[in-house]
Amino acid sequence: MFVDISEILMKKGQSVTFDISKDLSSDDYKPNINKFLSPVKVEGTVTNVDGKFELKAKGSVNVLLSCSRCLKDIEQELLFDIDEIYTNTGNEEEAETFNGSIIELSSVVRRSILFSLPMKVVCSEDCKGLCPVCGKDLNEGECNCDTSYINPKFESLRSLFKCDEEV
Ligand SMILES: [Zn+2]
Ligand SMILES: [Zn+2]
Numbered sequence: 001m002f003v004d005i006s007e008i009l010m011k012k013g014q015s016v017t018f019d020i021s022k023d024l025s026s027d028d029y030k031p032n033i034n035k036f037l038s039p040v041k042v043e044g045t046v047t048n049v050d051g052k053f054e055l056k057a058k059g060s061v062n063v064l065l066s067c068s069r070c071l072k073d074i075e076q077e078l079l080f081d082i083d084e085i086y087t088n089t090g091n092e093e094e095a096e097t098f099n100g101s102i103i104e105l106s107s108v109v110r111r112s113i114l115f116s117l118p119m120k121v122v123c124s125e126d127c128k129g130l131c132p133v134c135g136k137d138l139n140e141g142e143c144n145c146d147t148s149y150i151n152p153k154f155e156s157l158r159s160l161f162k163c164d165e166e167v
Helices: 106-116 152-166
Strands: 002-004 015-022 040-049 052-066 073-087 102-104
Touching: 002 015, 040 073, 040 106, 052 106, 073 106
Parallel strands: none
Antiparallel strands: 002 102, 015 040, 040 052, 052 073
């Protein structure tokens, strides 16, 4: 995943556009992403701003996530923006660096994908989750387990879950 900026390397104020599509299905993102369902698409521009290179892009990819309560598969489109400054001098603290006339995008794209993941993944707001005793998917119906008794050891865990519910 790279952008060739040789055209604008010495031309202040000029831009190049790019449109990249890359299959990430062999990447291992577990446990956050189960599977990539589409190639990641990234399109944007790089502009030579006084010898620094400003990269602005929009990306998207379809992934398979798991509901954090019932573990059901959820297809989701992740959208992300990339806004980075690149230099080839290495003098700029806030900037990414590159060599020659090629900006390598893989690591920033991977990072952006991870940042675009939702904080809470649920198949629906009122997903009932799995029975903690027998593991049955409670969205498909009740089971006969007694879940009223909760081991005191898990009390603190339970309050954690309660906090989570309110988010
Ligand atoms: Zn669910
Ligand atoms: Zn049960």
